[in-house]
Amino acid sequence: MKLVWSPETASKAYIDTVKTCKMLKESDHVELISAMAGGWKPRMIVEAWSSGSNITTSIGLGIAARHLGARYVCIVQNKRSKLEYEAATKDHGLPIPELMVGEAKDVMARLPEVEFMVVDGGRKDLNELFGLAKLSHRGAVLLCTNGKQRFMSGFGWDLVMGDRSRLVRSAVIPVGQGLYIAYVKKNRESEKSSFRNSSRWITRIDQKTGEEHVFRG
CATH class of the missing domain: 3.40.50.150 (Vaccinia Virus protein VP39)
Incomplete structure (x- = not known):
């Protein structure tokens, strides 16, 4: 799984920050x-x-x-x-x-x-x-x-x-x-070596959302 962008919360945070910082320089x-x-x-x-x-x-x-x-x-x-x-x-x-x-x-x-x-x-x-x-x-x-x-x-x-x-x-x-x-x-290679190859990491991509899901097999 990876970080996924959310326009809604980005917009809310931006607007509230603009309102709060409107009197500040270089904001x-x-x-x-x-x-x-x-x-x-x-x-x-x-x-x-x-x-x-x-x-x-x-x-x-x-x-x-x-x-x-x-x-x-x-x-x-x-x-x-x-x-x-x-x-x-x-x-x-x-x-x-x-x-x-x-x-x-x-x-x-x-x-x-x-x-x-x-x-x-x-x-x-x-x-x-x-x-x-x-x-x-x-x-x-x-x-x-x-x-x-x-x-x-x-x-x-x-x-x-x-x-x-x-x-x-x-x-x-x-x-x-x-x-x-x-x-x-x-770095997945570093993660795998830390487990002394006792497990393997499997990646699956959700075709609908584009999210990357990583789990240990």
């Missing part, structure tokens, strides 16, 4: 991110916020999560960042999402299958956060915001994800400071 990327989250209908949304950044992305993700009834987790680096994030959230009159504080390896180990993840390009542990994410069997949409400087220094999705996943497609959107998007899926 076009937030509206796009909110619509993407709403359209892909993830059950788990993860954001990694960088101290010193604004929280406009959180606005869009929070709206999308509310429409979807999805779990929304925001990762902050330390207690100081947590206080900074909570203060900024309250200044905008927003509900505070579920916050997780700590190093990438500790935080990501506590998160179940991720289907939609947004990381601020200003975070030094960006590569580690993406690389340690436990991907859903449906695949995952990964986004890097404010990524202009990061990607100029040689970042690449294939390098970050390694051989445990495969890059299905990627795009660069010239909004904000650069929005980099990737749709990745688990």
Whole structure:
């Protein structure tokens, strides 16, 4: 099975985000991110916020999560960042999402299958956060915001994800400071080898919906 686009929830998330962010400058990327989250209908949304950044992305993700009834987790680096994030959230009159504080390896180990993840390009542990994410069997949409400087220094999705996943497609959107998007899926060969060939993975395509169903035989 794979992530399937839903125009209805994408539209609802987009419209509500436009209404909420209409007084904010450079909010076009937030509206796009909110619509993407709403359209892909993830059950788990993860954001990694960088101290010193604004929280406009959180606005869009929070709206999308509310429409979807999805779990929304925001990762902050330390207690100081947590206080900074909570203060900024309250200044905008927003509900505070579920916050997780700590190093990438500790935080990501506590998160179940991720289907939609947004990381601020200003975070030094960006590569580690993406690389340690436990991907859903449906695949995952990964986004890097404010990524202009990061990607100029040689970042690449294939390098970050390694051989445990495969890059299905990627795009660069010239909004904000650069929005980099990737749709990745688990590397089935890696999954099979981890089971020492004790089982085999079978793929079936639903001819009516186009959904890919993967199960172990």
